Structure formats: C-alpha cells, structure tokens
Amino acid sequence: MNDVMAELAKEHPHVSFVKLEAEAVPEVSEKYEISSVPTFLFFKNSQKVDRLDGAHAPELTKKVQRHVSSGSFPPSTNEHVKEDLNLRLKKLTHAAPCMLFMKGTPQEPRCGFSKQMVEILHKHNIQFSSFDIFSDEEVRQGLKTYSNWPTYPQLYVSGELIGGLDIIKVRFFIKILCLEHPFLKRLLTNKASVMLFMKGNKQEAKCGFSKQILEILNSTGVEYETFDILEDEEVRQGLKTFSNWPTYPQLYVRGDLVGGLDIVKVGAF
Structure with missing residues (x-):
C-alpha cells in the first residue's frame, strides 16, 4: 500500500498524502477510531469526508479519483x-x-x-x-x-x-506580568522614551555606577525618567531576567535595553 500511495501522490500532485504510524499518535488513532491498519482517511478543509479500512488498492484508487473528480480536493499549491x-x-x-x-x-x-x-x-x-x-x-x-x-x-x-x-x-x-500590572509596561515603554532603572533617583544616586550614568545623561541634555529599583524587589529581580542583564543601572530607549554604564560610556547611546 505504500507503493500505491506513492503512485497516487505522483498522479495527483495537488493532493496531500500523509502517513502516520498509528501507535506513535494514539490520540489521533483514538479520535478517528482506528482499529486496524492500514486505514485511510480523506479530509477536505480539515474535515473528514471519507475513509477506507484495510489494504484495498483498487478501492483506494477509486476513492481518490472520485474525490478528485468531484472537487473534494481542489487544486492548490503547497x-x-x-x-x-x-x-x-x-x-x-x-x-x-x-x-x-x-x-x-x-x-x-x-x-x-x-x-x-x-x-x-x-x-x-x-x-x-x-x-x-x-x-x-x-x-x-x-x-x-x-x-x-x-x-x-x-x-x-x-x-x-x-x-x-x-x-x-x-x-x-x-x-506576562505586564498584562496584569500595567504599571510595569508603562515603566518600560510609555512613561518616557528614555528610562533609567538605577539605584536611587535623579536627585540622589545610591551607587557609584548610577551616579556616573546620571552625569552622562545630564551632559547630553536628553530628557529621561528614572525608576529606583531599591524600592521594588519584584521589578529589581524580574528585570534582570527579562532583559538578560544581571546588573544595574539599565538604560532603555522606547522599551528596548541599550545597556549598562559601560555600554553608555563607549557611546552606544
């Protein structure tokens, strides 16, 4: 029957012929009540329109030809x-x-x-x-x-x-949390085009790296907002995984991570 299928596939290239091992896909076998092999199922638009149980080459050929001629298998390209x-x-x-x-x-x-x-x-x-x-x-x-x-x-x-x-x-x-906590999405994208997640804030940096990046941003005249990650442990830990960036500060432009202090210092910003 494999040879018969191969020949029918050559004769009708616009029809898709697929072979499944019944034992390898038990959920499919159960859904379509496959009790013996081979069993042939005919589909149109994802709906089963016919079936043939058993190795009957002439009957299989007739069924394929009948469905092709009736338009059950309209010509289409892969x-x-x-x-x-x-x-x-x-x-x-x-x-x-x-x-x-x-x-x-x-x-x-x-x-x-x-x-x-x-x-x-x-x-x-x-x-x-x-x-x-x-x-x-x-x-x-x-x-x-x-x-x-x-x-x-x-x-x-x-x-x-x-x-x-x-x-x-x-x-x-x-x-996912952004869907449930809109403030996270707002922090990343909508609050400001340029967002700096740091230790401290604009007025008082609480680590040397955050202080340096503030100085760089202030020297450019770019408008930006900050978020103090020391105030929210959930954001502090989660943002590391979200951006695959383990340290702070982190600078974002329109929701995309630019990098930390080293990246900004060499001019990527």
Missing part, C-alpha cells in the same frame, strides 16, 4: 496551503493577550507538563486563554514549525512565543 495555515496560526496566537497551547484544557490537562503550566499561571493569577492541540492536528503540527518549537505546552504573550514549561519555570516572566 505554498498557498502554508500561507493560509500561517495566517490561521497568527490569529490563534493573538486570540488573547496570553495564549496557552496545551494538551487538554485547563480544567482537564491531558499531560503532566500542561498541568504544571496551568498551575504556574494560576499561582501567579495570570488570566489566559487556551487551545487544545489534540482538537486540531493541523494546528498541532503547524505551530511547531511556525514557532520553531517542537513540544507542548507553548505559551504566547501578545502573539510572541515565551516558551515551554522549562522556560516558564526558570524565569520570572515580566512580559
């Missing part, structure tokens, strides 16, 4: 299909400010990793929406390529992939 899928995935990842693609639902996770991810989000009181990747094989496989991330769960904030369970467990995700 590029067009990929473009449509990417558009759909983009809409799904932007469907909510915080989107979790998981196995199962928050109420009934269907794997340990998804369960742990839900527990972490609930622990931090993060509001999120979810998508059960078991409910749509096209999304399940497509999202791996779309985001270049091979496993689930996957967490997105404002359409941007944050990562899987391991990433979430080891980082204090400021991007």
